[in-house]
Amino acid sequence: MKASVKDEIRASGKRLTRTRKAVVAVLESAKYPLSPAELYALLQRRKVAIDPVTIYRNLSALKSIGLVRQLKLHQEDQFRYEMKEGREHHHHIRCKSCGKIADLLLCPLKKLTAMIERETRFVVGDHSLEFSGWCPRCQ
Amino acid sequence: MKASVKDEIRASGKRLTRTRKAVVAVLESAKYPLSPAELYALLQRRKVAIDPVTIYRNLSALKSIGLVRQLKLHQEDQFRYEMKEGREHHHHIRCKSCGKIADLLLCPLKKLTAMIERETRFVVGDHSLEFSGWCPRCQ
């Protein structure tokens, strides 16, 4: 668990508990955004005793501090979470066959915001962009 | 309810029932994609006796025929449905404050697919793109 993360948790007034450290450690080592259920499975594998409810509460706490990003992938019925830590704004693509998730490096939408604001008269705050398809193995 | 829709339902072997016609009628008159719960409320208002379960089953049937599109908006925890009927591929923006949903006219991503396929080696099948922000009234 990175020192900067430790500091931010302390600075927020939240506590550095056994379970919270474990949740952060797993998120930090993940290569793609994890669902609460996946987190639970990975924690079990690491022999960390934790209740699923505690995972939800820790994710919610970490999200409220701004350490973690919550996202919902294309047509999935669950949330996923990833550390914000050093990661730029980005999007994902998910394999329809095996579920593999990969990052996209670029976000093509920055230039688009002005156009959408003109078109809809909304003020754009946020966007989600997720692709699905077939990964190299499943093609 | 449009005649073409009626024909497609019949052609699929599904039956034109009282509830199914009502569900289609409400979807056709909707200005934005509806959730099952919203559909239920609108049907109540029209004095249509229907069980929520029947709404789910009709939406699923209509989706399987290809008459209806199922989508999930940015960070929402429920599905929404809209008639495909004559509608081109498009996306939505949703107000963070009042929940208002508006259509976007364009899809900026067609040109992007090739780039993403090169980058990730996935074959892109589908994408979702949803914006959220603040609508004119809520600004």
Add this chain to the structure above:
DNA sequence: CTCTATGCAAATAATTTGCAAGCAC
């Protein structure tokens, strides 16, 4: 009359909440 569709009850699945006990600081 046959087979799909519906209503009601009950099952799932993801997530949230209440409360008493545990632990960080």
Add this chain to the structure above:
DNA sequence: GTGCTTGCAAATTATTTGCATAGAG
């Protein structure tokens, strides 16, 4: 010690399934 955290049970919300009956073609 004080108050944030946790675990366990139970509630919620969205959605699905089983089954007997109703209704479309």
